[in-house]
Amino acid sequence: MSVATCLLVAGTVLALASPARLEKGIVPSGPAKGAVERWFTAGSGPICSDARGAQGPCDLGRALAFRTFYDAGGTNALVFALYSRAVGNSVTRAVAQFRRAGQDWTVVRPVTGVYGEGPDSLSFEGGRATFTMNALMPGDALCCLTGKQRYTLDLATGAVTAGPKTASQVSPSSGKRSFAPRPEGYEGATYTHNGSEVLVDERAGIIRYQVPKASIRIAVSKGTVLFRGTFAASGEVTGTAYVFKAGCEPAPYAVSGRSDGSTIILKGIAPRRDPNSCAVTGTTASGAHTILRFDEHPGDF
Known part of the structure; x- marks a missing residue:
């Protein structure tokens, strides 16, 4: 049976999935570039806040990465924008659908109900867009999503259907789970620690001060590594x-614990x-530095 015959069933031509063309970068690109920029900056799309919370x-300075997928006909596009919504540099994702009418691209609607990291690929078929996101599984750190979740977007209605989350397979040779790639532009998630804001980059294994509270700025500054x-x-x-003290070298000590x-x-x-010098005179099991707690700002993952 020929390929053409296989595509004909009861007189109907079956639609084949069409892999989308991906344009990505720190700024929008491709034919819908202007429309995507207007959506991102006009206030009808993502909303950001300044240092005072307004x-x-x-x-576009808040943008970390744009992924724009175009269908083969050049009439539909799906945009995934990764950006820093707050001054503290927490990472947020926004998704929107765009359509071309004549020579002009316009935003059709925001797309809600999509979570995780990605996607790296997407296909358009039969009036739908289908893609797979890296998904947060129980016990995952936000840097290292180990699940997968498939989504289908109805281009006519904007309805999103999410499939079940599935765990990534364990490699028989290594026994280790495969981790999702780091999102472009990712520097860490914003956490609070004793009144200061810190950035936690779990994959790099670093916690650094982002906005130290006023009482410790004599000893630490933005970028100082805490862990x-x-x-x-x-x-x-x-x-x-x-442990930090003004005018002294940081005093290291071993710590261990858990992240949920x-x-x-x-x-x-x-x-x-x-108290009168930089000398380390001993250790303590009950001081303020013996238990370190970090709480993440609310995020969209």
């Missing part, structure tokens, strides 16, 4: 934390300094 339209170590897929966290994806708690025997 909300308003985003500017360096390893975040395991199981949620176990191990490494080295640091939104809260990190680390414990260790902390250094004790001489």
Whole structure:
């Protein structure tokens, strides 16, 4: 039987899935570039907030990455925008559908109900767009999503159908789970720690100060590393934390604990300094640095 015959069933031509063309970068690109920029910055799409918490339209300086998928006919596009909604640099995703009428592209609607990281590919078929996202599974850290979830978008109505989450397969040779790739532009999720904002980059194994509270700015500044170590897929966290004092080198000490994806708690025997110098005179199991707690800002993953 020929291929043409296989495509004819009861006089109907079956539609084949058409892989979408992907344009990606830190700014919108491709034929719908202008429409995507207007959607992102006009206030009808993503909303951002300033240092005082006031909300308003985003500017392109908040964008981390755009992924725009175009269908083969050049009439439909689906945009996935990764951006920093707040000054603290938390990562947020927005999805929107665009359509071309004549020479002009316009936004059709925001697409809601899509979660996770990705997608790396997408197909248009029979008035629908189908794609797979890396999904958050129980126990996952936000850097390292180990699940998959398939979505279907009805281009006529905007209805999104989500399939079940499935765990990534364990590699028989290594026994390790495969992790999703880091999103473009990702620098870490924003957490709070004792009144300061910190960035937690679990894949790099680093926690650094983003906005230190006023009382410690004499000793630490933006970018100062507070923890360096390893975040395991199981949620176990191990490494080295640091105690700071103005004019002194950071004092390291071993810590360990767990991350549940939104809260990190680390414990260790902390250094004790001489109050009149930089000297470390001993250790303590009951001081303020023996338990470190980090709570994540609400996010969209």
